[in-house]
Amino acid sequence: QYSYYNKKNKTANLLTKDQLKNNSSQSGVDFDGSYLKNNSSNKYPLLEGTGDILDKSNLRRDEFSFNYTKKINNEFEFNLNGSYQKNTNDVTTKEATYANFGSLTNPFNYKNYYADNIGTFTDEKFKINPSLKYNYMTNSYLILGYDYKEQKSKRDFTNFMDMYKVYDLSSKKESNGIYIFNKTSIDKFEFLQGYRREWTKYNTTKNSHYYHRVKPIFLNNGYVDTGLKTDYIKKSMHNDSYEFAINYLYSDTGNIYTRFEESFRTPAPTEFQDKDGTDYILNDLKPETNQTLEIGIKDYLLGSFVSLNGFIGKTKNEIYYNEVYHGKEWYYGNFGKIERKGIELSLEQTFGKFVFFENLAYIDAKIKEDSKNSNLEGNQVPYTPKINANLGTLINFTDNFNSILSFNYKDKYYLDKANKYEAQSFITLDLSLNYVFNNGLKIYGGINNILNRDNYDQEGISNNEILYDPANGRTFYSGFTYIF
Template sequence: MNKKILIASLILSSLSYGTEDFFYEESEKGVKLKESVISTTGFETSQRNIANTVTVITAKDIEDNNYQSVSEALKDVPSVNVIGDPKNPIIDMRGQGVKANANVQILIDGVGANLLDTSHAKTPINTVPIENIEKIEIIPGGGAILYGNGTRGGIINIITKSGANYNGASISSELNSFGGKKGEVSYGTTVKDLGINLNYTKNDYKGFRDGDESNSEFFESGFKYKLTENQNISLKYSRYEDKATSPRALKKSQLDNPESNGLFTKYDKLLENNVVKNEVNGRYDYKINEKVSLDLIAFYQETEIEDTNDYGVDFAGKLIAKTNNMNFTDKKIGFKPKLKVSYGDENNVILGYDYINNSLTRNSVMNMMSSELYKNDLTKETHSIFVLNTNKLNKFEFTQGIRYEYADYDIKRGYTKSSLSTGQISSKTNIAKNSSMENMAYEVIGNYLYSDTGNVYIKAEKGFTSPAPAQLVDKIDGAYIENDLESETYLTYETGFKDYFLGSFISGAIYLTETKDEITTDNFTGMNFKNYNIGKTQRYGLELNAEQYFGKLTIKEGYALIKTDILKDSDKSIEGNEIANVPNNRFNIAFDYELNSKINLILDTIYSSSYYLNNKNESGKQNENVVTNLTVNYNPIQTLRVYAGINNIFNEKYYDSISADGNEFNPAAERSLYTGFKYNF
């Protein structure tokens, strides 16, 4: 608690400084307001006109802080909670907990990256090398009109770099004290109206614990061609391949050796996770005239994931080997045209259509006393239309939005069980189901631009999370059966502001989200389960961000308060409890000091409060933690940057995750060092 008070006092004291205490550079005033954001409308919009507490992590922020992955960069944002293994985490906003896979949309260049299976597979967020990112736009809460299903927690749009208008190449390398090493080369050139870029990244990752390793390669090629003064077309292909192992969780009695790989029986093996992702994105933008603009995205994604989990289990007093193997192939194809039309003096309307065909095959094999084979062939095809209209009268903007989404489901699930001793099939069940579902989303926003630098807004949004195909089937007494599951619906009320005040750029919001028909899953013995709508939850909170510019010193602060309540559930014992895996408080403070024209130092501290491990609010809590990092950048010449840093300076002991029963722990990384360079030529 003393740590919390210390960090809070630092934030409050920073916010209290005025122009009379430090020299404030007036030119910085326009930087944040003019910073463009794409994700809120699908077209470039300045921060000045956005009714949201948007956080933008720029390429310069990434380089200055020497972030190693997308998830590492997101950890420094208080409104984002990174849950679990840093290599493949769950990314949460506004208190979704482990259901964030379905309720926070991760986009790459405006295209959704979430997988169709939201229960067994996490969104592979670290498939884009951090060096290849132009910026990351973080929009907590909302986005249902533009992005449809599953935006209750918000959206994160990872925008990659383009080779257009760039001539040159770069090479970089890095080493860390755990033994990891990474190298990257990129090349871009522009010939008349054609821009071409190539990028290759090799990452030999090694983490804090024994066996926490991965070996990944990323390749991307793309071009952008200027057809006319007002028309551009671009095409990008990327491939990511990763082979990773992870240590097993530790029991409480084993925590005196947190670096251990957790292999304690003769049958235990490291967890294996292999990922291959191929992606093709095309884009066409055409400014037809001063009042009409067209934007069209077409895409194809294919993600293959293989998980292997071999371990020993005590069965009737005898140690027996158990094997779990799960293979996913997730394919997504679609296109998203948008038309922006300006009319009157300062009014505009955005019209859009989205088509996405997302298919998944999942095969699972489990062996112990018997062999169980599960086969899934699932497809969800969606058609959506939306309208987002904005009217401006003097200093007041009024925005209205509506979205209609039609989803068509095709579901095939099969299950076979056979004895390992006799090979005889003892049970077999299959199901094939076709169904459809319709959903609507609505949004109303009032935004008052009361000064040249300030605005205050209020908005209401109704959105939805439609079921994943696998959730439309239950398994009872070994047989698959259909259910009548419906979409979750939510209503969010939010008010916020942004302005320059006493030499500080400040933005903030308070919100309340109420969800009904929340999907509940009951798991029974024998791999039986049931999905149904009975849940009702409430989430509310506060978000604040601030920046000050004092000559050579920049200070950034952020704070997120999240409170959650389970109002209704099939398990009456958890009603009134908090949602698991949601810290009530997160805040950070970062000092960026330019020592001279060649050296700058960044000291960053992030605090996370404790949280419950399960919805019963039993079995203990994840401990609160304060993690401080230091990085130093040295530019001896304009084209060369050499850097070094220390992560977790004070060697804070905490966990990436703790099991729901509080008996298994995955220790987080302790203090580590890194160094590297980047050369541009």
Template sequence: MKKRIGILSFLISAAVFAQGTTIELDKSVIKNQNRERDFIVVPKVSKNTFTVTQEEIRERSYKNVEDVLKDAPGVIVNNTAFGPKIDMRGSGDKSLSRVKVMVDGISINPTEEAMASLPINSIPIESVKKIEIIPGGGATLYGSGSVGGVINIVTNSNATKDNFFMDLKYGSFDNRNFGFAGGQNVTDKLYLNYGFNYINTEGYRESEDNQNTTFLGGFDYKINERNKIRFQARTNKDKKDGTTEVSKKILAENRKAPGLNMDIDTDNTSYTFDYELRATDNLSFGATYFEQMQKRKIKAESIDDIEIVVTTGNRAPVELTNLFKDVPSMLDATMKEEKKGVKLKSVYNYNENKGSLTVGYDYLHAVNTRKSRVESKVLVDYFESRDRGYHWRKMGLNATEQGPLINNIDIKLKKDSHSLYAFNKYELTDKLDITAGIRGEKTIYSGYRKNGPNKIPFTGVKTSNIDTDESMKNYAGEVGTLYKYNDTGSVYLRYERGFVTPFAAQLTDKIHDSELNRGKGQSKPPQVNVASVYVANNLKAETTDTLEIGFRDYILNSYVALSLYATDTENEITTINSGVTNPAVRRWKYRNIGKTRRMGIELEAEQEFDRLSFQQSLSLVSAKVINGSEKYGIVKGQKIPMVPNMKLTLGAKYNITDNWSVLSSYTYVGSQEARELDKNDKVVEYKIKGHGVIDAGLNYKIDSYANLKFGIKNLTSTKYNLRETSLEAYPAPERNYYLELNVKF
């Protein structure tokens, strides 16, 4: 309570201090003005949005898009071994399927969840023009996966003037970063753009080294007054020579202690081609074709106890527990995701531009393939117990039984979606706008999962297959209104029905295999703690109902935006994972919760003075189960897992002189509940603590073209974890430093 009172006091004090000053409104409000080279712009929904400008990005010395979003209002960046995930409005562990992230209007979300992440760091930060953050998204315009929100990363691909940016950075952990981006109007019709970024760092923990290299380029060509085209290409290579999480006991003794080896090499490639025809002054047509490909190679070590329970004899059965202690194994996996899509769109402005009707069609074809092999060392010795572990004796396998434990996986899954939508915006008066939209989508799933041939001591070789052949239809709609009650203030009300379709991989669970082939003399199938099998789960699509109200205005010369929302979700998809993070032995179950409810408040404020400026944001989320299932340990009143209860950001900047300035920021992410499976597939609940981090920086403006910056991240050396289970964790860096040189023309 004291913390919240302090937050409100800070906001009120800043607002009162702002009296007698003048603030420019256009620094906080997203404008909807088409530039000469802009392609068809997506219509704005009636709600509060937030924009991080290029000036703010360069001022704060962010090294990538991930760092920008960590400081952004209402956005939670979740860290995984494979990269970042973005959470908005309490999306939790399902954020990949509930928050849509786009680059120049094209989604970059993966179409599978296992070992997946968002490739947001494959975009050179120097080429980012702005980042638009739309809490709550818009199911009509963006389709499945936008109920939590939409983030659109806008690049300099269609700038209207020549530009060049270059950054040279050095920081703690031998972090070296060099990047540049620019654009050139070759003629009055042809604009070329390019970008490059390279990062090399040893990492916070021992035995870690990361490299990230990105190239991009493209052109924008105005054929004539009615026709224009644009092409963009981007390629990225990310190499992580890292280690896995370690036990929390080890972490308490040495936060830099390495885990087991985990190397991940990722290649991202994307191509986008746009065409626009302005048939008349009021009618435009647009077409986009895009391809995206991500290929990952993963090598991960694991050390596990392998327990094999064998039952022999029929009349007087004897149960033998055979334990192989600390068995090392290696996962070698290749994963590939290919996406191809078409977006067709038409915009018609009518009644003297008071009305705007957008009609469109979206098509996406996604293919996910995976080939992996887990192989242990050759098993020779083990411990045997005839009394369920009370007494053990050392045993040895004979020569014919000796060999490694082997697990092979071969997966190919496809997802095709066809969508039609219409969205209308109309100005009833100079002060009152209304919006309405509808969308229909058909999703088709196909493919297979092959598990095997698998080899385990005391069991026969086993291969199992499961095919996927499903389809589903879903519908979305929305209606909203916005009223401008004065020159600076507006209030809005909005209702949306949305949906979230499952990933193809979510249609199956990975659980303990209790039907292994019997070995010689066994009366029952053996039980092996590391043996898993895929089974269908009859998962359904989620449906959501969201009601939102909000306003934005100047109060005591302070810009303020406030939103209140409530979202009910039927058949919400949730994941229950095992307590280990190593993908070689991880298991999971996907389940539809009966009904959940998320209620929240989002507050943003800004104040500017002659030399001093403040920014604040506060997001509060209550996410609970309304109707659950005791069978799966999900009951009424239970909190939705992996949803932080709040996020607070505070920022300040002081211009000491025309050349010197200091900046500081504080970001707090609240606590969250979590669930996982124990070794017996029982649900275990635990809590992850909240944490706050302070950053500070000093900027020196050398001249109109160059800046020098020095800064400290995590000033107070707060100890927290980037990710954790009940057993293991991966620590965040403590206090670290950076030095940066920026050049722009």
């Protein structure tokens, strides 16, 4: 299978609350300097630069995948899966900075202006996974497998805020894993066990050459040049994961199960890089480990499909991402210990041409331990809404034509570990229409956010103030797919 994807995008800055009230569709750029003039001690508030200040990106993705299956005999089956993906993203962003444009007659002519960041982000992922399946009883089997994964990431800037002559970051993550999975079926019981070990290596190199006009022109010709600087990260680690589950099929339509899992997540190579203001800094992330106990039941009761499960999970060194200012300042870190408790409920009822569905998820995620600040213990985990819900109806007008009306709700959540700043809830009412022809052609269309509610795709914090990225209002869309 081969797929190609291309997305060209322009993005405005996040808005302050005053900018949002004045004009929620504006770019967020302080053209006349009024915001800086009223909110900053900077005595050169006017931001100068080109008229096109939107951040731009051009993302291209190529992806190949393949699967080969060979049934050796009634007992043994060989599988081989592989994939390769390459993403190339050309980016141009604008950031406010200042420099000295002075001369001998006016040596202290500092100005604020918009500087360009021009770079290319490249990511490559390769994976191959051979496995052997042994069927030894009815609905019982054992799988032995190996997987190899390689991920390469590169960040090149030809110009970064008018201050770097050279900036590039090259990262490589290489993983080798072996695993075994067993399923044994005895009467109405299913017993599942799994184990996996992974060895991971990282190799990261960062080159930077800082060169910026920040001093009056008669000092060092007006420039600071620190020369080429190279930083390295080399890491290796191994991690283990386990799974144990019991499933009881107590009727033709119902089953009850319990499952325990200990898993891990290793950092992506790009997650070792933070951006602090105008500089990129390499961090020292650790892998996270998770322990989860889950109990659930599924059945068809009183004319409705019912799925209900509850879980409790504990995470050590959970990897988190804090985006301070809309992709222009961020950092990665590890929480000490996190505890999550939750329930998930799904219902579905069918009455003739009507299908009704209701889904609810409740998660209580708390910081149980923080080695750097004990005052954070007991707080909610940032960017984790407690409630996610959606309900709606599907109407099959004919065998070929249907519509779906859905109400979607995402609860408010905190933007920081101190639980001082809170993002608002996200609510939409959406409608879609679908018509499938008998020749493989499908046409579709719909309306998202019918109520035209003011939602936000993102909220962030900068200088102790919440900034907003307004989501789309009422939006109409249409499209088609053709399978042949």
